[in-house]
Amino acid sequence: MREDIASLRNEYAKADLDEKSIDINPFNQFDKWFSEAVASEILEPNAMVVSTVGEQGVPSQRTVLLKDASKDGFTFYTNYGSKKGQQLDSNSNISMLFPWYELERQIIINGKAQKVSQENSAQYFHSRPRASQLGAWASNQSSEIADRSILEEKLKMLEERFLNKEIPLPENWGGYLVIPESFEFWQGRRSRLHDRIFYQRQADDTWKISRLSP
Numbered sequence: 001m002r003e004d005i006a007s008l009r010n011e012y013a014k015a016d017l018d019e020k021s022i023d024i025n026p027f028n029q030f031d032k033w034f035s036e037a038v039a040s041e042i043l044e045p046n047a048m049v050v051s052t053v054g055e056q057g058v059p060s061q062r063t064v065l066l067k068d069a070s071k072d073g074f075t076f077y078t079n080y081g082s083k084k085g086q087q088l089d090s091n092s093n094i095s096m097l098f099p100w101y102e103l104e105r106q107i108i109i110n111g112k113a114q115k116v117s118q119e120n121s122a123q124y125f126h127s128r129p130r131a132s133q134l135g136a137w138a139s140n141q142s143s144e145i146a147d148r149s150i151l152e153e154k155l156k157m158l159e160e161r162f163l164n165k166e167i168p169l170p171e172n173w174g175g176y177l178v179i180p181e182s183f184e185f186w187q188g189r190r191s192r193l194h195d196r197i198f199y200q201r202q203a204d205d206t207w208k209i210s211r212l213s214p
């Protein structure tokens with residue numbers, strides 16, 4: 001038993017979050033907190049942990065980068081044949097978590113994921129650095145490989161194949177748009193009496209706002 005782990009703790013006192021000051025629209029509240037996360041220069045403010053559901057309800061999670069946020073939803077890009085892609089094919093439920101520890105904040109968004117149009121995926125794909133585009137072609141994401149040299153050889157081959165050519169969007173690569181059903185904004189407070197404001201989408205697309213016990 002490592003006692004040093006048990007003794008790691010911080011008091012949270014940077015800010016508060018209350019019903020009077022929050023925006024009644026969770027997308028606006030997200031924009032406000034996201035802008036503050038970017039302005040605070042924390043590392044990777046757009047990194048989020050996304051959880052998907054596999055067979056027999058077994059969850060799995062991984063970090064991805066948020067690439068767009070609008071009133072339509074939240075977009076990230078990945079390989080459609082990856083573990084997450086296969087799981088989303090059979091169950092579109094998804095949970096996204098932004099862990100902004102330096103700000104003593106966390107946002108959790110639950111919803112359903114759907115593939116974005118090929119045009120939108122292609123537009124984003126072509127905005128990426130060439131090396132990232134080649135990387136997407138080289139990696140059959142989440143499949144087992146014997147060793148790293150296989151990847152490096154594949155990359156060399158692809159560099160030759162696409163020399164002086166535009167790299168097309170790989171068939172199995174693109175975006176997911178997450179359409180939220182709920183948002184939770186968490187702000188750490190003193191004595192572990194944190195603020196948790198929860199937004200639940202209603203049938204008429206308005207949002208019911210409640211406070212959750214910490």
Ligand SMILES: Cc1cc2nc3c(=O)[nH]c(=O)nc-3n(C[C@H](O)[C@H](O)[C@H](O)COP(=O)(O)O)c2cc1C
Pocket residue numbers: 044047060061062063064065066076077078079082083084085141142
């Ligand atoms: C900071 C960070 C950012 C990442 N961004 C992405 C991303 O945008 N898209 C992606 O497919 N994988 C990204 N990854 C890798 C994923 O965490 C994961 O390893 C990969 O998507 C395979 O996941 P899966 O096997 O569960 O499908 C990122 C990892 C880290 C640590």
